[in-house]
Amino acid sequence: MTPDPDDSRLRLTILGGYLGSGKTTWLRHQLFEGAFPGAHILVNEAALTPVDDTLLAAQAASMTLLAGGCACCTGKADLIAALRALCDTRSRQSAEMRGTNQIVLETSGLADPAAILAAIQNDGVLVHHIRVAEIVVLVDALHAAEQLHSEHLSRAQIEAADRIILTKVDAVPDDRLAAVKATAKQLNPAAQIEAAAKGLPHALSDLPEASAYALPLLSDGADPIRPTKIDVPEDVDWAMFSVWLSALLFARGDDLVRVKGVFETPAGPLLLQAVRRSVQPPELLPVAEKDRRNQIVFIGRGYESDDLRRSLAYFTRD
Known part of the structure; x- marks a missing residue:
């Protein structure tokens, strides 16, 4: 999205995707290539023992780790507190001293990006200091068929996206990849769809025609992960x-x-x-x-x- 030059709020990119979709691998490459220059990285892991912050440390300009709770539910209070702290720090700096105006939140694979967006919009402080610039959701092309047939959350993540990145596309045949792309397009017709393999951009041209998967009706009442x-x-x-x-x-x-x-x-x-x-x-x-x-x-x-x-x-x- 093209930023509004008159909008001085911090720009937040929410990076989502189901467990194992390759969020950290993709973000590492983006940072290495100079995307999100100087951005403060927020890493959320549902587990108390995190790994992803270690993988990102070499490329991130600065980082905050939120571990032990998913940012859209049990860890929401920690996320709000971390975002408020970043806003407070920036508000105390002069315009000349301010660096980047970007934040990237790498969510847990159990997070619903729409719930995080709602939490920010409903917070009386953050709504005036942070603008959600984009929701990027990664979809594991290798496991998408199984996940989309059985996991309500994997569908909700796709539905919330502004941009969808199909990952592990080098590991699946073109007909399967085309079906995954068609299904993602059916779930979210407005989203831009791209592809990546091992974090690197990958072309999606010349795919065969394919129908979207016939997905069964699901509820979110399954046992929690x-x-x-x-x-x-x-x-x-x-x-x-x-x-x-x-x-x-x-x-x-x-x-x-x-x-x-x-x-x-x-x-x-x-x-x-x-x-x-x-x-x-x-x-x-x-x-x-x-x-x-x-x-x-x-x-x-x-x-x-x-x-x-x-x-x-x-x-x-x-």
Whole structure:
């Protein structure tokens, strides 16, 4: 969107998308390429043990972490407080001292961007100091069919978008990608639709004609998706851990929507991620100021946290 030169409010971009859609990967590339110059980055993670702020630290000019609650509901008060603090800091600076007027909020994969927009518009302070410039929603083309058929939230996120980015498009055939694009267009005819692979822009031209998926009626009354953190013992047998994780994802991949963990290795901190049954290639991370290594976060439904801990302890015991 073209900013109004007479509008001095802070411009907020809300970055949304379902669990595992690639929000951090896309934002890292955007910042590296100079998009959102000097923007203050707000990173929201539903889990108490965050990872995404570590991934963004090298590219972000400044950052605030909001962990342990989703910004559209349980973490809404923390988000409002953080935005008010940024507004207060800016209002105390002279026009010459002010830097960027941009904020980018990377939401949790469990967040409804429309609820965040409403919270800002209904706040008597923020409505005068912040303008939501754009809602960008990422859609995982590899898992979109399953998510859109079963998850009310994944549809709500698309419906709230000004711009939709189809991600992982290099991992799906053109006919499937065309169906995902058609479905996104049906859910939100007004949104601009783009594509990305590993954070890089990807062309959407020359796709075959395709019909949108016939989506069933859904309610939002399913069991809530919750995060669970597990501390992995330092002396764990990593071969056995890998076998355990693979077996768990195979057996419970429909329930465990997202897995993220950082583990200490001789080469440095290693990021491990999975979306349902799909494990992504591990990635070496820069050394973080905060020690979050040897911890893994499961985000899903239909299981008890203690069951996961007992299963890991039993499987990796001597």
